[in-house]
Amino acid sequence: MVSLPKITFFGAFCAIFASTAASRVLELSDRFMDIHKEGQWLVMMYAPWCAHCKRLEPIWGHVAQHLHATSIRVGRIDCTRFTNVARAFKINGFPTILFFKGDQEFVYNGDRTKDEIVRFALRLSGPPVQEITRTQSFEAIKKAQDVYFLYIGERTGHLWETYNKVADTFQPHAFFYQSYTNVAGKHAPSENTPAVFVYKENSHYHFTGEDRNDREALNDSMYKWVNAERFPTFPKVTRGNINQLFLTNKNLVLAVVEENQLEEIQPDMIEFRDMVQAVIMKKRDKYHDHFQFGWIANPDLANSIAMMIVPLPSLIVINTTTSHHYIPEDEPRKLTPHAIELFLEQIYNESAPTYGGNGWLVRMYRSWFEFRTTLSEMWKGNPILTMVLFGLPFGFLLLICYSICCADILDADDDEEEESSHMKKD
Numbered sequence: 001m002v003s004l005p006k007i008t009f010f011g012a013f014c015a016i017f018a019s020t021a022a023s024r025v026l027e028l029s030d031r032f033m034d035i036h037k038e039g040q041w042l043v044m045m046y047a048p049w050c051a052h053c054k055r056l057e058p059i060w061g062h063v064a065q066h067l068h069a070t071s072i073r074v075g076r077i078d079c080t081r082f083t084n085v086a087r088a089f090k091i092n093g094f095p096t097i098l099f100f101k102g103d104q105e106f107v108y109n110g111d112r113t114k115d116e117i118v119r120f121a122l123r124l125s126g127p128p129v130q131e132i133t134r135t136q137s138f139e140a141i142k143k144a145q146d147v148y149f150l151y152i153g154e155r156t157g158h159l160w161e162t163y164n165k166v167a168d169t170f171q172p173h174a175f176f177y178q179s180y181t182n183v184a185g186k187h188a189p190s191e192n193t194p195a196v197f198v199y200k201e202n203s204h205y206h207f208t209g210e211d212r213n214d215r216e217a218l219n220d221s222m223y224k225w226v227n228a229e230r231f232p233t234f235p236k237v238t239r240g241n242i243n244q245l246f247l248t249n250k251n252l253v254l255a256v257v258e259e260n261q262l263e264e265i266q267p268d269m270i271e272f273r274d275m276v277q278a279v280i281m282k283k284r285d286k287y288h289d290h291f292q293f294g295w296i297a298n299p300d301l302a303n304s305i306a307m308m309i310v311p312l313p314s315l316i317v318i319n320t321t322t323s324h325h326y327i328p329e330d331e332p333r334k335l336t337p338h339a340i341e342l343f344l345e346q347i348y349n350e351s352a353p354t355y356g357g358n359g360w361l362v363r364m365y366r367s368w369f370e371f372r373t374t375l376s377e378m379w380k381g382n383p384i385l386t387m388v389l390f391g392l393p394f395g396f397l398l399l400i401c402y403s404i405c406c407a408d409i410l411d412a413d414d415d416e417e418e419e420s421s422h423m424k425k426d
């Protein structure tokens with residue numbers, strides 16, 4: 001009884017907090033089509049009936065709260081009421097997150113978490129390359145970004161122009177900065193400027209590209225370098241970022257573990273993941289050009305890649321150009337760093353057996369596998385609902401088939417009966 005007022009107070013507090021967070025979200029109408037080119041907008045296109053939209057709603061409130069002090073306006077549009085908006089922006093799924101900046105329009109495809117969405121908006125809101133003018137800013141940037149690119153030097157010359165162009169292409173996916181030797185101080189090497197670096201995990205790597213006077217070769221090599229370097233050395237791989245990882249054209253080496261709802265992982269799986277991580281951390285130079293490492297916390301994603309229930313923990317390697325995958329022959333728990341290295345060597349010299357791929361038969365099998373897995377998950381979660389949803393239509397289907405196929409037999413029986421009754425009359 002005593003604690004009751006406290007709960008109510010807490011509840012009220014939450015309600016107030018939630019409502020201020022939600023109230024930062026602008027409810028937009030079809031008038032948005034007239035004003036979307038003015039300023040910067042982060043907009044969620046939603047439908048009231050869509051479950052994913054409902055799940056995104058509280059996150060969207062927090063995104064709006066977080067971006068409140070910036071020039072980005074956060075809103076949402078009910079596409080079932082304003083169908084002309086959905087048509088104008090070619091929305092074909094809900095929710096769709098869009099960022100508008102002048103004439104430009106960007107679709108967000110990443111994970112629907114507050115941090116990721118906020119970062120996406122912040123990356124796009126500034127110019128492709130953001131200038132760092134104060135030494136103190138480096139600390140804040142290091143804390144906020146796990147990967148970022150840095151150009152040190154004056155804003156002229158081929159290297160700068162190429163950097164700027166590549167930054168423009170990758171702006172939705174990475175942070176690009178520019179600064180000067182005297183501003184960067186101890187935060188960047190001061191020799192041989194201008195120079196381009198990537199920063200990750202307390203290290204930096206120097207871009208040592210082609211001949212700086214050959215514009216095309218320079219563009220090509222910097223483009224490839226940025227595309228390959230824009231990920232952490234050992235990222236968590238999700239449905240939101242796996243498509244971007246596929247664009248690296250490397251082999252993805254993934255440690256598959258399982259995370260519970262509280263984002264906890266069992267100690268033995270953590271040990272396995274750390275072991276896989278150690279391989280790339282210790283031998284980055286050897287593997288970096290051909291292998292992108294990472295880890296998956298959602299076994300469903302790994303299952304749908306491998307088209308089977310993978311044991312946990314396990315290791316799976318995917319060739320991102322052909323979508324073939326490789327599975328070590330050893331039992332995953334018995335894998336050692338040495339065994340992993342041998343396995344990667346076999347993949348590299350193409351002597352390891354491959355599975356899957358991207359043929360139509362494999363794609364059909366994958367769809368079937370996913371359907372079957374979803375069905376069995378549903379069955380475990382709620383057998384009665386699954387029965388009603390799938391059993392009932394199936395039952396009807398059977399009944400229809402039965403009546404079509406067996407109709408002749410029934411008719412025949414009827415005829416015979418009739419005939420026999422005639423006979424009796426005679």
Ligand SMILES: *[C@@H]1O[C@H](CO)[C@@H](O)[C@H](O)[C@H]1NC(C)=O
Nearest residue numbers: 165215216219220221223224
């Ligand atoms: C730079 O190189 C990339 C990748 O090779 C290419 O797609 C892009 O069109 C090039 N840009 C220019 C301006 O040449």
Ligand SMILES: *[C@@H]1O[C@H](CO)[C@@H](O)[C@H](O)[C@H]1NC(C)=O
Nearest residue numbers: 249250251290319320321322
């Ligand atoms: C993926 O497989 C193709 C065909 O076997 C091969 O040419 C390519 O080098 C492989 N990719 C990587 C990153 O090894």
Ligand SMILES: *[C@@H]1O[C@H](CO)[C@@H](O)[C@H](O)[C@H]1NC(C)=O
Nearest residue numbers: 342343345346347349350351
């Ligand atoms: C590929 O690499 C493995 C592991 O080092 C080795 O045993 C095998 O002989 C190699 N195969 C070819 C065809 O080079």
